[in-house]
Amino acid sequence: MGVIKRKNIVKGNEGGLKYICDVCSADITSTVRIRCAQSACTEYDLCVPCFSKGDSSRDHDPRTHPFSVIEQHSIPMYTRDWGADEELLLLEGLEVYGLGSWSEVADHVGGFRNKEEVREHYIETYIESSRFPLPENASPQDLSLVEEIPRETFQACKKRRIEKRKEDAKSAPPATPKQKPTASVPACHEVQGYMPGRLEFETEFCNEAEEAVQHMQFDPGDGINSRTGELEPEMELKMLVMNIYNARLTARADRKKVIFEHKLLEYRTNANKDKKRTKEERDLHNKAKPFARMMNHIDLDSVTVNLEYEHNLRQAISQLQDWRQMRIGDLKSGEKYEQEKQIRSQRPAPTGAFDRIGGVRISKPTPPVETPSATTALTAPELPERLKPSITPNTNPSVAQAPTSSTSNPHDVTCTPTKGPLTNGNANVSGTPSSQLKHKYSVPSLNGTTPLKLSNENTTDLHLLTKEEADLCSALRLMPKPYLVIKEGLIREAMKSGGGLKRRLAKEVCKIDPSKSTRIFDFFVHSGWIQKV
Numbered sequence: 001m002g003v004i005k006r007k008n009i010v011k012g013n014e015g016g017l018k019y020i021c022d023v024c025s026a027d028i029t030s031t032v033r034i035r036c037a038q039s040a041c042t043e044y045d046l047c048v049p050c051f052s053k054g055d056s057s058r059d060h061d062p063r064t065h066p067f068s069v070i071e072q073h074s075i076p077m078y079t080r081d082w083g084a085d086e087e088l089l090l091l092e093g094l095e096v097y098g099l100g101s102w103s104e105v106a107d108h109v110g111g112f113r114n115k116e117e118v119r120e121h122y123i124e125t126y127i128e129s130s131r132f133p134l135p136e137n138a139s140p141q142d143l144s145l146v147e148e149i150p151r152e153t154f155q156a157c158k159k160r161r162i163e164k165r166k167e168d169a170k171s172a173p174p175a176t177p178k179q180k181p182t183a184s185v186p187a188c189h190e191v192q193g194y195m196p197g198r199l200e201f202e203t204e205f206c207n208e209a210e211e212a213v214q215h216m217q218f219d220p221g222d223g224i225n226s227r228t229g230e231l232e233p234e235m236e237l238k239m240l241v242m243n244i245y246n247a248r249l250t251a252r253a254d255r256k257k258v259i260f261e262h263k264l265l266e267y268r269t270n271a272n273k274d275k276k277r278t279k280e281e282r283d284l285h286n287k288a289k290p291f292a293r294m295m296n297h298i299d300l301d302s303v304t305v306n307l308e309y310e311h312n313l314r315q316a317i318s319q320l321q322d323w324r325q326m327r328i329g330d331l332k333s334g335e336k337y338e339q340e341k342q343i344r345s346q347r348p349a350p351t352g353a354f355d356r357i358g359g360v361r362i363s364k365p366t367p368p369v370e371t372p373s374a375t376t377a378l379t380a381p382e383l384p385e386r387l388k389p390s391i392t393p394n395t396n397p398s399v400a401q402a403p404t405s406s407t408s409n410p411h412d413v414t415c416t417p418t419k420g421p422l423t424n425g426n427a428n429v430s431g432t433p434s435s436q437l438k439h440k441y442s443v444p445s446l447n448g449t450t451p452l453k454l455s456n457e458n459t460t461d462l463h464l465l466t467k468e469e470a471d472l473c474s475a476l477r478l479m480p481k482p483y484l485v486i487k488e489g490l491i492r493e494a495m496k497s498g499g500g501l502k503r504r505l506a507k508e509v510c511k512i513d514p515s516k517s518t519r520i521f522d523f524f525v526h527s528g529w530i531q532k533v
Contacts, residue, residue, distance in 0.1 A: 019033055019045050020045070021033075021045060021046055021047040021050055022044055022045060022046060022057055022058070022060075023046060023047075023050040023055045023056065023057050024047060024049075024050055024055075026047050028045060028047045031047070031048070031072070032048055032069060032070065032071040032072075033045045033046065033047065033048075033070050033071075034046040034047075034048065034051040034067050034068075034069060034070070035067065035068050035070050036060055036065050036066075036067055037065070037066040037067055037068050038060075038065040038066060040059050040065075041058070041059060041060050041065060044058070044060055051067075072085055073085045073088070074151060074154060074155045074158060075145075075146055075149075075151050075154055076145040076146065076148075076149050076154055077137070077145065077146075078125050078135040078136070078137050078138075078145075079121070079125060079145075080145065080149065081157075081161075082121060082125075083154065083158065086109055086111060086113075089108055089109045089110065090105065090108075090109055090118065090121070090122065092108065093105035093108030093109060094122075096108065102115035102116075102118055102119045103115045105118055106118045111158070111161075111162055112161075112162055112165035112166065112169070191265050191267055194265060199256075204252055205248075205251060205252040205255050206248040206251065206252060209245055209248040209249065209252075210245075212241055212244070212245060213241060213242065213245050216238060216241070216242075218238070222235065223235025223238070254293075258292055258293055261296065261297055262292050262297050262300065263297070280311055281308055281311070284304065284307045284308060284311060285304055288300065288303060288304050288307060291303065319334075319338075323337065324457075325453055325455075325458070327455070327457065440468075441468060441523055441526045441527070443471055443472050443475040443476070443519060443523070444475075444519060445475055446475070446476065446477075446515060446516070449477060451474045451475050451477070452473070452474050452477040452478075453474070454470060454473060454474050454480075459479065459480060461479075461480035461481055461484075462480055464480055464484065465480055465483070465484075468523075468527070469483070472519070472520070472523055475519075476516045476519060476520070478516070483520075486509075486510050486512070486520060487520075487524075489509045489510070490506060490509055490510070490520070490521070490524060490529075490530060491524075491529060491530065493505065493506075493509050494529075494530040494531070497533070499530060499531050500530070500531040500532070500533035501521075501530045501531070501532070501533060502533045503518065503521055503532070506520075506521040507521075
């Protein structure tokens with residue numbers, strides 16, 4: 001294989017080579033030039049005026065050095081659109097730059113020839129010729145193209161072609177600068193450590209697998225005992241190591257197959273897809289990645305799409321259930337509710353003037369305590385309900401009147417005890433409202449639980465309870481029917497002992513969580529339905 005040498009010839013602006021006179025520096029590319037044929041003068045060219053005057057430079061001696069006259073051979077030689085001078089430049093460019101460097105060869109030929117045109121001309125004229133490696137019209141006596149197309153006509157066509165392509169080049173958009181081809185090194189691609197030219201990674205799976213076999217040798221005839229004909233222990237050990245090495249290579253190839261098949265090397269594309277997904281969808285994709293080793297890319301995508309669809313359905317069902325609890329019946333109201341919910345979540349928490357911690361919320365003001373009236377204080381509150389006297393209004397001035405502080409009636413109304421039925425654990429008083437005769441019971445919430453939302457839509461027996469009982473069931477997470485059963489059992493047990501009941505016995509009757517039974521017992525005692533013993 002010969003050494004390729006580049007010729008030190010200046011390239012012109014229009015492509016091709018530009019020849020300069022070595023004495024006067026005149027452009028002699030398109031005219032006749034004189035070239036020195038002496039071996040000491042390499043590529044020494046002179047214009048005709050300098051040659052006629054006998055001018056010289058460097059080591060050139062016009063008196064003794066031989067020379068040759070070179071003129072432009074702008075005549076068709078093998079094809080109708082390629083001149084003899086272009087054929088010479090083509091062969092010269094292939095000799096200098098090598099076969100396959102079509103861009104450099106096209107620049108060497110000039111005349112605004114592109115690399116595709118140069119490549120097709122070389123293949124059609126030289127490679128596909130029936131007289132390969134010579135062209136079809138390689139005979140010196142074949143002058144058919146020269147006689148058909150005169151020199152002046154061919155040069156005029158060539159000039160028009162060059163001018164047309166020059167105008168097209170000026171109007172064409174600027175070409176992108178040439179980029180250095182990507183080398184097969186870890187720093188020239190998206191994934192660090194991967195070499196695309198070799199389809200290998202800088203650090204492979206079981207990267208030290210080759211160390212076990214790098215010094216292993218197998219010589220012909222080794223490993224077999226000549227007397228017994230069996231494998232020697234050393235050869236068996238070598239074969240075992242080779243089997244382990246082959247298994248590691250198989251595992252390495254399987255992992256590469258997964259990486260290439262599922263396009264895991266397209267880092268930017270996969271990262272852009274992950275940015276468009278939500279956090280839950282990314283978690284689903286990460287959980288489905290182990291199935292890539294046993295599924296192809298299409299099946300894995302189908303599975304992940306179905307998982308995302310199931311996740312979206314579950315979210316929609318949860319949202320609809322939330323709307324149902326909030327008594328939302330149409331989509332328009334639901335969208336409005338979601339917008340307001342998002343606004344409330346983004347609203348900063350209010351803080352007090354003296355709060356040092358910004359996240360501390362202002363507690364709700366404590367409602368005022370309702371103090372019992374003097375009339376209620378005179379009635380024995382600790383007596384059982386069946387022993388409490390009922391109170392009826394009496395306007396007789398001879399009866400001693402008990403002072404009342406909570407009544408707003410301007411008339412003098414006196415209350416005298418009479419026998420009568422009791423309602424909801426309170427004495428029937430017609431002169432004073434029952435809401436002013438007792439405290440409002442506040443149900444203590446259970447630790448670690450949220451109150452149950454009871455409504456007429458999701459609870460059919462809610463109308464059987466009072467508002468206080470409904471609040472109690474909501475705080476204790478009890479449905480109305482089980483609560484009514486517990487209420488009936490406690491009252492029956494209290495009637496057996498004269499209206500009184502112990503807390504321990506109440507827990508046994510309720511047969512539920514002790515904390516819940518204790519709150520129910522306290523509520524019944526506060527309401528006056530049973531007496532604490």
